[in-house]
Amino acid sequence: NDTAAQKRLAGETAIRYVEEGAVVGVGTGSTVAYFIDALATVKERIRGAVSSSEQSTAQLRKHGIEVLDLNATGPLALYVDGADECDPHKRLIKGGGAALTREKIVAEASAKFVCIIDASKRVDVLGRFPLPIEVIPMARSLVGREIVALGGNPVWRDGVVTDNGNWIIDVHGWQIADPVALERELNQIPGVVAVGLFARRPADVVLVGDREM
Ligand code: DER
DSSP, X not given: OHHHHHHHHHHHHXXXXXXTTOEEEEOOSHHHHHHHHHHHTTGGGOSEEEESSHHXXXXXHHTTOOBOOHHHHOSEEEEEEOOSEEOTTSOEEOOTTSOHHHHHHHHHTEEEEEEEEOGGGBOSSBTSSOEEEEEOGGGHHHHHHHHHHTTOEEEEOTTXXXXXXOEEEEEESOOBSOHHHHXXXXXXXXXXXXXXXXXXXXXXXXXXXXXXX
C-alpha cells in the first residue's frame, strides 16, 4: 500500500547519505527495516553498523553486516532512524518500538541524523502519538504521578520490557508546543531513563518518501 511504499522509498533514499568506509548508526522500526535491506545492497562500501536494538542487530547480522560496539567506534558520521511523529522543526516523537534509549544514544553520537518517515508521521504539534518514556521499573508509579501533575495521562505499556530491562510509560493527552522544555522537565524526574522526544537534538534531515522535508 501507499504507506509501505513511502517507507521503502525513504529507506532506499537514505542510502545516498552513506559514505565510503562508514560505520552507520542504525535505528529501529519498520521503515528502518527497509533501510537495512537497502544497506545490504551496498554492504561492501561500509565498515559496519552500530545498532539501536536487538531487533535491528538481528536483521543486520542476517545480511552479513558487522554490528560494532559504540565504545569501539567513537563518533559516527550518520544515524538513520524512523519516527512516530515529526513537527515542522524536525523535532520528533520516537519510542513506538520501545527502542528509544539506545536510539537516542546512537543519535547523540552521530554527526548527521537522517530521519526516514511516511507522510502520516508529519504533524504541526507533537503529542497526538502518546509520548513514550522509558523508566526504571521501581519508579513506574512515581513517574506516573509526576506525569499526572504535569497534566498528562500515563499508561503503562504492560508486558513490554526494553532491551535495557526497563519499562515504558506512554503519555496521552499532551499537545507539546515546547518539546525542548518538556524533554528537559521529564528528564529531571528520578527513574526516567529516556524520553521519546528528540527536540534538544532534532533530526538534521527528514526524508518523506524520496523528498527532503
Ligand atoms: O520506536 C521508534 O522510535 C521507531 O523508530 C518508530 O518511531 C518508527 O517506527 P516505524 O518506522 O515502524 O513507523
